[in-house]
Each structure stands twice: as structure tokens, then as C-alpha cells.
Amino acid sequence: MKAYYSKAYGNSEASLLGELPDPFAGPGQILVEIKAVTINPVDWKIKQGAARLITGFRFPRIFGADFAGIVRETGHGVTSFSQGQQVYGSQSILFDRRGSLAELRAVDEANVRLIPEGMSFNEAASLPIAALTALNGLRKCGVGKGMKVLVNGGTGGVGHFAIQIARARGAVVTATCSEANSELARSFGADEIMGYSREELANCNTRFDAIMDAYGKMSLRLARHLLKRGGTYASTLFIPPPYLSILITRLIYGRRFTSANMRKRPEDWQELENLFAEGKLNPFIENIFPLENAADAFELAVNGKPRGKIIVSVP
Numbered sequence: 576m577k578a579y580y581s582k583a584y585g586n587s588e589a590s591l592l593g594e595l596p597d598p599f600a601g602p603g604q605i606l607v608e609i610k611a612v613t614i615n616p617v618d619w620k621i622k623q624g625a626a627r628l629i630t631g632f633r634f635p636r637i638f639g640a641d642f643a644g645i646v647r648e649t650g651h652g653v654t655s656f657s658q659g660q661q662v663y664g665s666q667s668i669l670f671d672r673r674g675s676l677a678e679l680r681a682v683d684e685a686n687v688r689l690i691p692e693g694m695s696f697n698e699a700a701s702l703p704i705a706a707l708t709a710l711n712g713l714r715k716c717g718v719g720k721g722m723k724v725l726v727n728g729g730t731g732g733v734g735h736f737a738i739q740i741a742r743a744r745g746a747v748v749t750a751t752c753s754e755a756n757s758e759l760a761r762s763f764g765a766d767e768i769m770g771y772s773r774e775e776l777a778n779c780n781t782r783f784d785a786i787m788d789a790y791g792k793m794s795l796r797l798a799r800h801l802l803k804r805g806g807t808y809a810s811t812l813f814i815p816p817p818y819l820s821i822l823i824t825r826l827i828y829g830r831r832f833t834s835a836n837m838r839k840r841p842e843d844w845q846e847l848e849n850l851f852a853e854g855k856l857n858p859f860i861e862n863i864f865p866l867e868n869a870a871d872a873f874e875l876a877v878n879g880k881p882r883g884k885i886i887v888s889v890p
């Protein structure tokens with residue numbers, strides 16, 4: 576099969592488009608003919624070697640966790656899927672060296688969903704990591720009707736889904752983004768827009784019930800300042816600081832800090848699919864690269880200023 580694979584950790588200099596042996600569906604697995612893959616930050620971070628102590632040093636490696644495609648064959652014990660069905664999903668590339676940027680990928684049945692009617696391969700591939708993470712963060716913040724929510728980094732992969740999901744839950748949404756992207760953030764449903772510089776955030780007069788930090792790096796001090804008492808901050812990059820400071824923040828300042836992580840629970844997939852069917856969740860896909868140009872997709876993800884989701888399509 577054709578694959579965009581890496582011979583070492585690094586950027587495009589470490590990778591090439593070439594032929595690798597076809598994978599096969601093991602027990603409980605599905606062999607998917609890949610049609611579309613999205614590039615998430617986790618893909619390029621692992622590709623560069625950020626998790627090498629976990630991912631090890633065996634190459635070649637194919638990156639790409641999220642995928643959409645067609646079932647080519649099913650392994651022993653697979654009962655929920657059959658050949659020819661259109662499917663999508665996400666399988667971590669931490670331990671799986673055969674990711675999605677290829678013509679074929681073997682994935683565990685538990686990581687696969689049927690593509691709902693009306694959803695394209697590109698739309699399906701764009702959803703898993705980014706939209707499930709946005710949903711998880713908003714859930715943990717208890718976002719609901721009438722709540723004031725701040726989405727930090729509102730036009731990126733996670734952020735643009737977070738704005739739409741928060742709006743669908745009836746929240747009043749303020750989004751941060753660079754000036755050039757303010758119209759785009761409004762088109763996702765943000766009621767208010769502001770810049771994300773430290774100064775602008777510090778001068779903001781609104782106090783929020785919840786902050787979904789899609790960018791992930793807001794300082795806890797700033798988050799505390801922007802939250803109402805009883806409010807919750809969820810970050811995609813939350814690494815707990817000393818637990819004492821979290822405890823103090825909760826007990827003295829009455830604010831909660833938590834993480835937004837991808838969770839592949841059936842009810843979460845279902846919620847996203849329902850929102851899509853109702854027209855309330857629309858993946859924004861500005862850049863589509865053929866597999867031959869996967870290097871350009873990574874370049875845009877790492878050094879460009881991608882908006883919404885980047886897709887690599889496989890013919």
C-alpha cells in the first residue's frame with residue numbers, strides 16, 4: 576500500500592511517500608480503506624518525537640490518529656461492522672506504528688463508528704480528537720443554557736467545535752482569536768470576540784461561568800481572574816500544578832480547574848452526531864491535501880496558522 580511514513584522522528588526531512596506492506600485485520604479489528612485523515616497537533620508532536628520515551632524507536636512509523644474510510648475486511652470476532660460500510664474513528668498512535676496516513680489501516684472495532692448519513696469522509700475524519708475534546712471540556716464545566724462561556728483559541732480545531740457545541744447547549748459565547756479570524760469566529764456562533772493577548776484578557780470586564788481553553792496555555796492566575804466564583808476552567812493541555820495550589824484555588828477562590836481530554840464514550844460520539852444531523856456542528860475544513868502532499872499538511876499544522884481542520888485525502 577501507499578503510505579506517508581517516517582524513518583525517524585522529525586519534520587518532512589524524516590518522512591516520505593512510499594510503499595509498505597498491506598496491514599491485515601487481526602482479531603477484533605477492522606481493515607479500513609482510508610479516504611480521509613485529519614492532522615491534529617498530537618500527530619505532529621509525536622512525529623517530531625515529543626513522546627519518544629513512550630513511542631519508542633522502531634521505524635517505519637505512519638502517523639495520523641483520526642480517519643474515515645470504507646471497511647475492506649473484518650477480523651475474527653467483529654460483529655458490528657461489515658465490508659463496504661463507511662466508517663470513521665480514531666486510534667491512538669502512541670503504541671500503534673501503523674497510523675492513518677496510508678491507503679489501509681487496521682483498527683480496533685472499539686475505535687470505529689459508522690459514518691452517519693449526510694456526513695462526508697472529510698467531515699467525519701475532522702471530528703474525533705478535536706470535537707470529542709471540546710465536548711469533554713464543556714461537559715466538565717457543566718456548560719448549559721444561559722451560561723457565559725469563554726472559548727480561548729476559538730478558530731482552531733478544538734476551539735471552533737467548542738464554540739458551536741457551547742452555543743448548541745444554549746450558552747452565551749465569547750471567543751478569543753487573532754484579529755484576522757474574528758469574522759470566522761463569529762461565523763461559528765461566537766456572540767463576542769476578543770484578542771487573546773495577556774493584556775486584553777486581563778482587561779476583560781466580563782466574568783465567565785466557564786472557560787474552555789482550547790489553546791490550553793492560559794495562566795491559572797488569568798483564568799482565576801476571568802472566572803466567576805464557582806466557575807470552572809478546562810484546558811486541553813492541563814498538567815496539574817502542585818495540588819495544593821488547585822486546592823487553595825478551590826477552597827479560597829471558589830474556582831475549579833480541570834482538563835479537557837478526548838474520551839471515546841458512545842454517548843459522546845452520539846451527541847456529536849446528533850448535533851451534526853441538526854446542523855449545529857459544522858466542521859470547518861479550509862485545507863485539503865492529497866496524500867502525496869501530506870508533508871505540506873504537516874508544514875501548515877506546525878508552522879502555518881491553520882483554521883478549523885486540515886484534511887489529507889487518500890484517493
Ligand SMILES: NC(=O)c1ccc[n+]([C@@H]2O[C@H](COP(=O)([O-])OP(=O)(O)OC[C@H]3O[C@@H](n4cnc5c(N)ncnc54)[C@H](OP(=O)(O)O)[C@@H]3O)[C@@H](O)[C@H]2O)c1
Binds near residue numbers: 708730756791811
Ligand atoms: N488533551 C487532549 O486530549 C487534546 C486533544 C486535542 C488537542 N489538544 C491540544 O490542544 C491544543 C489545541 O489543539 P487544536 O487542534 O485546536 O490546535 P490548532 O488547530 O492548531 O489551533 C490552535 C489555536 O490556538 C490559537 N492561538 C494561538 N496562539 C494563542 C494564544 N496565545 N492564546 C490563545 N489562542 C491562541 C490559534 O488562533 P490564531 O490562528 O487566530 O492565532 C488557533 O486557533 C494543542 O496543543 C493540542 O495538542 C489536546
